[in-house]
Amino acid sequence: MSSIARDSGMRLAERVRRHIAEERVEATPGALISAVRHEAEASVLGDTAVLRMAGRVRDQLVGAxxxxxxxxxxxxxxxxxxxxxxxxxxxxxxxxxxxxxxxxxxxxxxxxxxxxxxxxxxxxxxxxxxxxxxxxxxxxxxxxxxxxxxxxxxxxxxxQRPYTVADLVECGTIPPAVAPVLEAIVAARLAYLVTGGTGAGKTTLLATLLGLVPPTERIVLVEDAAELRPVHPHVVALQARTSNVEGAGAVTLTDLVRQALRMRPDRLVIGECRGAEIADLLTALNTGHDGGAGTLHANTPADVPARLEALGMLGGLPRAALHAQVNAALQVIVQVRRRTQGRVLDSIGVLYPMGEDRRTTVVPVWQRGRGTGPGTATLSRLLTERGVPVPPILGARR
The missing domain is CATH 3.30.450.370 (Beta-Lactamase)
Known part of the structure; x- marks a missing residue:
């Protein structure tokens, strides 16, 4: 839009704003069209032109x-x-x-x-x-x-558009041979975190995976801002609330996780783990709530344990207790990455306790460009124990 056209639109928007205020009416589409006709003296124009002008004025008044x-x-x-x-x-x-x-x-x-x-x-x-x-x-x-x-x-x-695993395979986000691994993780009710940097596509992938949950199960979502829209017939969403101008009325993710546990969730999902609520999530996953999921900011899978440590301390969990909880509650890390060609699934790993202190470590199952890794045996065992067939790629370690 040229500066002349923009200035003209701003002047018209200001006149319409004054007209709406003087008439003391709500800025509904009908009221805006009437005001545009009045202020622009556009009655000789066709309806299409008036609607277009009203749309532009509305953007200036109440839109973007x-x-x-x-x-x-x-x-x-x-x-x-x-x-x-x-x-x-x-x-x-x-x-x-x-x-x-x-x-x-x-x-x-x-x-x-x-x-x-x-x-x-x-x-x-x-x-x-x-x-x-x-x-x-x-x-x-x-x-x-x-x-x-x-x-x-x-x-x-x-x-609003939801994606399926087939959609993500078609656009190159998920390699075709790896898609069955993600489907098996969901079918086996393994608890997993989708990790990655800002804008890497964590929410999109998590929503897609939640669409694989059987329709007989109830998904309870807990989010800071409602973003997840899985294609599933039984989804209940809870959204956190910030305090008002008086500093009261805040509802935190920790509050919502505790409420979600009383809502009979088959799958408890936290849209983004970013604070003390991680302690409540781990406790929930350790008390019979299999198949939980969430997203977590982490640059690489190797950074996940340290990130969980930091969040656990916010929830009052000592390091040793945090690692014990993680080892018992979470099984899989799914890492996504934003590249120049788009957002891609970068790796899948399993969480495994190492050393005498049983510190949590992420062991690669599959990595883009490298193929399968040493974690395939652990993931295969977890799937077999839960009666889910092992995808062919997990038996083809290179």
């Missing part, structure tokens, strides 16, 4: 403004605004966008409008906010002077 086209692009996963620059990620890494968001004041107004729509405060007194739009898009904003060359605005889009 100039970022709306990017949010509607199904290939875009992240939108990052640095002052007046816009960067997007379409699964191939960040690239500069030609979208014009205006100057710092325009970005500030956009950030405040988006966060206010989610009931969050963003101003000089609280110059940062983390919010979630009604369509599921995650919004994070930081204002100057905290943002030295800002404002900064980060949006993580939420796509």
């Amino acid at each position: 403004g100039p970022l709306a086209p990017l949010l509607s692009d199904p290939s875009v996963t992240d939108i990052l605004v640095n002052g007046g620059e816009v960067w997007v990620d379409r699964g191939r890494g960040l690239e500069r966008s030609t979208v014009d968001v205006g100057g710092p004041d325009d970005v500030r107004r956009l950030a405040q409008r988006l966060t206010a729509a989610c009931g969050r405060r963003l101003d000089d007194g609280l110059p940062y906010a983390d919010a979630r739009l009604p369509d599921g898009t995650r919004v994070h904003a930081v204002l100057p002077p905290i943002a030295t060359s800002g404002p900064y605005l980060s949006l993580r889009t939420f796509r």
